[in-house]
Amino acid sequence: MRGMKMTTENQTFAEKFDLLGCIQCGRCTGGCPVTVRTNLNVRRFVYDAYDEDLLDELSRVAEIWDCTACHTCAVRCPKGLKPLEVLIGLRSLIVESGKTEPTVRDALESTFMEGNPWEKPRATRNDWMEGLDVRIAEPDEKVENLFFVCCTIAYDPRVQATAQNMVRLLQKAGVDYAFLGTDETCCGSEIFTLGEDGLFEMLIEDNTEMLNEYQADRIVALSPHCFTTFNTHYPDLNKPVIHYTQLLAELLEQEKLAFKGELAKKIVYHDPCYLGKQSEVFEEPRRVLQAIEGVELVEFNRNRERSLCCEGGGGKMWVESESKIERLAETRIKDARALGADIVAAACPFCVITLDDAVKAEGFEEEMRVAEIMEILEELEVVQGQSSSAQEVED
Amino acid sequence: MKMFTCIKYVPDTSEAEVKLNAEGTGVDSSRFSYDINDADNYAVEESVLLKEKYEGDVTVVSIGPKSSDVMIRMAMAKGCDRAIRIEDERIADHDPLMVARVLAGAIKDQEFDLVFTGCMAEDYGQAVTGVALAEILGVPHAAYVKKVEVEDGKVKAHRELEGGLREVVEISLPAVLTIQTGINEPRYAPIRGIRQAQKKELKVMNLDDLGVPVEEVGADASLVVLEKLYIPVVESKAEIIEGDPDEKAEKLASILVKGGLV
Numbered sequence A: 001m002r003g004m005k006m007t008t009e010n011q012t013f014a015e016k017f018d019l020l021g022c023i024q025c026g027r028c029t030g031g032c033p034v035t036v037r038t039n040l041n042v043r044r045f046v047y048d049a050y051d052e053d054l055l056d057e058l059s060r061v062a063e064i065w066d067c068t069a070c071h072t073c074a075v076r077c078p079k080g081l082k083p084l085e086v087l088i089g090l091r092s093l094i095v096e097s098g099k100t101e102p103t104v105r106d107a108l109e110s111t112f113m114e115g116n117p118w119e120k121p122r123a124t125r126n127d128w129m130e131g132l133d134v135r136i137a138e139p140d141e142k143v144e145n146l147f148f149v150c151c152t153i154a155y156d157p158r159v160q161a162t163a164q165n166m167v168r169l170l171q172k173a174g175v176d177y178a179f180l181g182t183d184e185t186c187c188g189s190e191i192f193t194l195g196e197d198g199l200f201e202m203l204i205e206d207n208t209e210m211l212n213e214y215q216a217d218r219i220v221a222l223s224p225h226c227f228t229t230f231n232t233h234y235p236d237l238n239k240p241v242i243h244y245t246q247l248l249a250e251l252l253e254q255e256k257l258a259f260k261g262e263l264a265k266k267i268v269y270h271d272p273c274y275l276g277k278q279s280e281v282f283e284e285p286r287r288v289l290q291a292i293e294g295v296e297l298v299e300f301n302r303n304r305e306r307s308l309c310c311e312g313g314g315g316k317m318w319v320e321s322e323s324k325i326e327r328l329a330e331t332r333i334k335d336a337r338a339l340g341a342d343i344v345a346a347a348c349p350f351c352v353i354t355l356d357d358a359v360k361a362e363g364f365e366e367e368m369r370v371a372e373i374m375e376i377l378e379e380l381e382v383v384q385g386q387s388s389s390a391q392e393v394e395d
Numbered sequence B: 001m002k003m004f005t006c007i008k009y010v011p012d013t014s015e016a017e018v019k020l021n022a023e024g025t026g027v028d029s030s031r032f033s034y035d036i037n038d039a040d041n042y043a044v045e046e047s048v049l050l051k052e053k054y055e056g057d058v059t060v061v062s063i064g065p066k067s068s069d070v071m072i073r074m075a076m077a078k079g080c081d082r083a084i085r086i087e088d089e090r091i092a093d094h095d096p097l098m099v100a101r102v103l104a105g106a107i108k109d110q111e112f113d114l115v116f117t118g119c120m121a122e123d124y125g126q127a128v129t130g131v132a133l134a135e136i137l138g139v140p141h142a143a144y145v146k147k148v149e150v151e152d153g154k155v156k157a158h159r160e161l162e163g164g165l166r167e168v169v170e171i172s173l174p175a176v177l178t179i180q181t182g183i184n185e186p187r188y189a190p191i192r193g194i195r196q197a198q199k200k201e202l203k204v205m206n207l208d209d210l211g212v213p214v215e216e217v218g219a220d221a222s223l224v225v226l227e228k229l230y231i232p233v234v235e236s237k238a239e240i241i242e243g244d245p246d247e248k249a250e251k252l253a254s255i256l257v258k259g260g261l262v
């Protein structure tokens, strides 16, 4: 087998992932959150993958599918390596051979055929809009904020409220906005982490072309996964991409938006890996929550870049871990209970779904709930900024 | 081993509400996604597995629109070698017998050892095409096959019967096998493979190209007329029959007789 190099675009595996840069310090494995429940040792793969002859065998080690792409290892690596991408590279070998888990295969095929990994028809992508008078973007019409919903928010009833409440808020606050029609297509975040490079490249090409046609000042992504993926993997996008919490924080700061009413709740904010660690948006979601009267915002011990991963990313929605050890989301929920939180707030559809499952698994439904920030805001009256209404909030 | 695999592009009706079109003669498919018929996906995998084991080649045959090319390319990315897509509006394609005649027209003059179809297409659920195809080709068949063992000019087909029973039949080649879902685990067709499959041959043909006379497969030839489609009304009428087993059986029998059902 020697001489038969596993190359991508003429680069060897070692070159592509800069494996020789690794000094085997072990900070990646040391910070990897899933090591408490699986045998994944990412440092081992960074080391062993240097040997091209081992790649095939390494790609068949089950643990490579335990990585949640939380990026802790990449944040911690002193040499600037992205250890997780070595695991993704190994996953690619499996995907190229066609021998993926059926659940992964179905998610990938659905993304190719219908533009979403949830095996839903493209034609029903905007069904969440029913009953709302949503402005749909037209390529030749100018708009300030062009919204990108996300496949999960569009199709999963648990998190559709994120988009629905956003529409109501935008209309009340008089923000210039539009949503994409059913040609909105998966950003490829999870396609990338599942190791389907070819499909990911295709999505980047098609989405760049589609999004560049719109006369929008910027794109506002509802999911941190789309937000981070656009900013890190779409070099040719012709407009900036922000996360919706950044838009809300901006509107609050410019006094164009205010919330009326009170919510006397203790809220703990969970930093999603893709919003926090990966894109360093830490303060804006907190500012939005703090703008609600009555809210007592508390912090997890592990917050901001140290936030504990919920295990919803890295394609884990389609790959079940064998481990019987407590899920990280359950650990997170127990921590939230210890803090006496009424609400665990998150700003990511995957976090909401996994944390919500953990609340049910622990049987804490009576005492606490998981809510997307947009769900929390729904309980308040949204008013168009102007100093008068802003004052009412301060009253 | 020379193989043909018949695949059909069908709507997935599981995710969107099924509504009739304005004329009431078909289903409004604007909100459905289309994909390879489930059983046919397994048939493709089975033929590719046999090709990998015994060498040979697989030709995909499909009657369908241009939009189904993506499905055909996926099958070729998985290992099928070439494809014939038949597109002709004159085919009475609601009638499985007509479909089988057209498929036979594409296969009959060529050398083949095995022809695979799915056991049933999800759209109309007739479960007839494969068997009819075998009859027209004049070769033996096994329907609802859950396992295939090829032996020297013969094939052992493990068939799934009602109630989950298994029957093993030995038939001589060439033969037609209609494949039941679950026989294998269909592989994923990576996008790079689909792009490479662009190089494989995909012949688009009509009835004239095939030499199949329209009088044999058109609406006039079909004995099946689709008069009307309707969504059954959900009713909640139920009669609970009480009594010991003998009494129950007697009451039930008299209901069936009165209703003219037996």
Ligand SMILES: Cc1cc2nc3c(=O)[nH]c(=O)nc-3n(C[C@H](O)[C@H](O)[C@H](O)COP(=O)(O)OP(=O)(O)OC[C@H]3O[C@@H](n4cnc5c(N)ncnc54)[C@H](O)[C@@H]3O)c2cc1C
Pocket (backbone or CB within 6 Å): B006, B007, B008, B009, B037, B039, B040, B061, B062, B063, B064, B096, B099, B103, B116, B117, B118, B119, B120, B121, B122, B124, B125, B126, B127, B128, B129, B130, B131, B132, B143, B144, B159, B160, B161, B162, B178
């Ligand atoms: C509900 C039901 C249950 C049955 N259960 C059993 C059972 O358990 N065991 C048993 O032995 N028999 C069973 N039978 C009967 C028997 O197996 C069938 O008569 C036989 O399998 C024929 O199926 P078919 O594939 O022709 O049907 P169809 O549904 O008409 O066609 C299915 C296949 O034909 C091919 N095809 C159709 N249209 C096209 C096209 N446009 N282009 C290319 N290919 C096409 C595809 O491969 C497709 O999967 C059952 C029948 C029914 C209706």
Ligand code: SF4
Pocket (backbone or CB within 6 Å): A021, A022, A023, A024, A025, A026, A027, A028, A029, A043, A046, A073, A076, A077, A078, A079, A080, A081, A083
């Ligand atoms: S943290 Fe970076 S340098 Fe250290 S072992 Fe991991 S990959 Fe190597």
Ligand code: SF4
Pocket (backbone or CB within 6 Å): A028, A031, A032, A033, A034, A042, A066, A067, A068, A069, A070, A071, A072, A073, A074, A083, A084
């Ligand atoms: S991305 Fe997270 S889960 Fe994956 S190897 Fe790195 S630290 Fe571990």
